[in-house]
Amino acid sequence: MANQSTVHIIDDDTAVRESLLALVNMKGLTAKGYSSAESFLSNLQPSDTGCVVCDVRMPGLTGLQLLEKMAERKSTLPVIIITAFADVPTAVRAMQAGAVTFLEKPANDTDLIAAIQQALNLEQAQQALRRQKADVENKLTTLTADEIAVMRKMLEGLPNKRIASDLDIGLRTVELRRSNIMKKMGAGSLAELVRLALLVDFFQADSKGS
Numbered sequence: 001m002a003n004q005s006t007v008h009i010i011d012d013d014t015a016v017r018e019s020l021l022a023l024v025n026m027k028g029l030t031a032k033g034y035s036s037a038e039s040f041l042s043n044l045q046p047s048d049t050g051c052v053v054c055d056v057r058m059p060g061l062t063g064l065q066l067l068e069k070m071a072e073r074k075s076t077l078p079v080i081i082i083t084a085f086a087d088v089p090t091a092v093r094a095m096q097a098g099a100v101t102f103l104e105k106p107a108n109d110t111d112l113i114a115a116i117q118q119a120l121n122l123e124q125a126q127q128a129l130r131r132q133k134a135d136v137e138n139k140l141t142t143l144t145a146d147e148i149a150v151m152r153k154m155l156e157g158l159p160n161k162r163i164a165s166d167l168d169i170g171l172r173t174v175e176l177r178r179s180n181i182m183k184k185m186g187a188g189s190l191a192e193l194v195r196l197a198l199l200v201d202f203f204q205a206d207s208k209g210s
């Protein structure tokens with residue numbers, strides 16, 4: 001499994017950083033402090049999990065610039081922005097750049113911990129979804145081209161007889177492939193198969209491919 005979830009705290013003010021670290025540790029969460037966005041970025045691994053709590057005004061990269069850099073690197077870690085200079089334009093820009101929460105400094109402990117908890121939950125849900133997608137994609141690769149053809153027809157909601165005539169194959173063959181598809185995909189019902197197909201944009205891939 002990936003690294004343990006870590007709350008990455010970025011603030012150039014040592015006192016603020018230390019107190020945030022202490023607060024997060026007190027809640028039983030793992031935290032790591034950085035004095036600049038640059039030092040955080042140079043340590044950032046694709047496998048990192050958790051969330052980021054970041055100051056806006058710092059020498060070097062600002063919190064908003066960090067959001068852009070993280071997007072460039074396709075990092076999906078949720079970012080909470082905290083600033084002593086909260087104003088509407090900055091808040092809007094932060095949210096547009098992908099921040100999940102914007103808090104004014106000094107943020108009260110309860111609000112900050114709630115925001116962190118929410119960010120960690122979001123990141124876990126994203127991870128679970130990515131794992132599920134990868135799992136469905138893997139299962140799809142086990143289907144033969146013939147089975148894929150039948151699956152497309154099934155997802156159009158066509159009955160077996162119609163699938164047989166459309167693909168010019170026997171009814172028994174359709175039934176066999178259908179049961180193979182359900183087994184390989186681990187789907188208990190057609191509705192379940194549709195849900196799995198939607199998860200990996202199977203329909204879109206289909207329309208592009210044909």
Ligand SMILES: [Mg+2]
Pocket residue numbers: 011012013055056057058
């Ligand atoms: Mg600062």
